[in-house]
Amino acid sequence: MNSRLSLPLLYDRVSRVMPEAEWLSHEDDVAAILELKRRRNAVILAHNYQTPEIFHGVADIVGDSLALARKAVDVEADIIVLAGVHFMAETAKLLNPSKRVLIPDMQAGCSLADSITPDDVALLRLAHPGVPIITYVNTSAAVKAASDICCTSGNAKKVVESLGVPKVLMIPDEYLAQNVARETDVEIIAWHGHCEVHELFNVQDVRDLREAHPGVIVLAHPECPPDVVAEADFAGSTAVMADYVGEKKPARVVLLTECSMSDNVAVHHPDVEFIRPCNLCPHMKRITLSNIRKALEEDRHEVTVDLALAVAARRAVERMLAV
The missing domain is CATH 3.40.50.10800 (NadA-like)
Structure with missing residues (x-):
């Protein structure tokens, strides 16, 4: 055909x-x-x-x-x-x-992947002996291999609580770790990495959007700063935000995340008005x-992973998928 x-x-x-x-x-x-x-x-x-x-x-x-x-x-x-x-x-x-x-x-x-190395993870283990390390998928395979389990923004809280421990390290996204910490009794030690797209949003942005677009529902990605998440109506991963729009059908909505997300969700919801603050991910x-x-x-460009790293990194990802 x-x-x-x-x-x-x-x-x-x-x-x-x-x-x-x-x-x-x-x-x-x-x-x-x-x-x-x-x-x-x-x-x-x-x-x-x-x-x-x-x-x-x-x-x-x-x-x-x-x-x-x-x-x-x-x-x-x-x-x-x-x-x-x-x-x-x-x-x-x-x-x-x-x-x-x-x-x-x-x-x-990815700015998050660039913010941490396997050597950093090794130092964290020395500083916090016995504390499990949960690594965001926005990291290199080498960092995943040095970790205990992975998470995404969509399952981070579930992964944290699945370990059954009082304290965890969550790397490298500081804001994701802080936002999850507000939702669980588990103590979370954060790293200092940030997403270069989501860290740009601030509380005044949210207030300005509400003033310019009365009645707008504000959805924030959990990589946004905690005060932005607190100011929003709802926070969740890109998949969760898309589900929210489909289920709640807000008349007017803004997604505090990367630009193209709104376009891709809007295709399925012609009855919803999308306000688009535009923060682009250059990557x-x-x-x-x-x-x-x-x-x-x-056949360009092929991505390979060192076999020695792959076993440990795969284990961390598979542990996440099993949760």
Whole structure:
């Protein structure tokens, strides 16, 4: 079947958030990617922060970090292309060691992953002997390997309480750790890493949004500062925010997270008005249709994980998935 035959249907999905002229500029790449996926037995995993032409146009599996980690386990294709950042591609490789995992741009990193090293984890163990280390998935495989269990923003509280201990270390996102600490009796020791997108939001932003858009419901990502989360109406991972919009159907809503999230959720909810404060993730935006196409055409860039690290890192991720 000619991949171009499906292009009008694909545009129908994104027509509310993308002008037709913009979509037409993407059609050649979309058609080529659909054909390459079929020919090469490849799938594309796309994070919620990818732009609509990727998220709704070529992706096979979409979601937040937790959803992508869970669904990656069941992938049957020969090639996985990760439309996201490097730590996500590493996680996909950990869970699919026999498959080829590609990332369209090796420079698609993460400020949280850059904020901590395995040496830092070793020093934390010395400073807090016997205290379990819970590592956010926004970290390198090497840091995961030095940890006891992973978590995502969607399951952090559940992971903390699953360990049955009075005290844990939660690294590297300081704000996520502080926000979870408000919801549990477990003592949480935090690191000092921050997401460069979410740390930009502040309480005055929320108040200004409420003044400019009366009745707006404010949803905040738990990587935002705790005072921002306290000022919001609701906080949760990107998946939880999307579910909130679908279940509550607020007349007007703002998602305090990366820009493209609102576009991707708005596609499914034409009756909801989305207010869009725009904080872009420069790393997520390194992924484009053009470099996804080149990744499939030229097998670039393959993500590998050192075998010695992979065993320990996989154990930490699998412990999370078992919770």
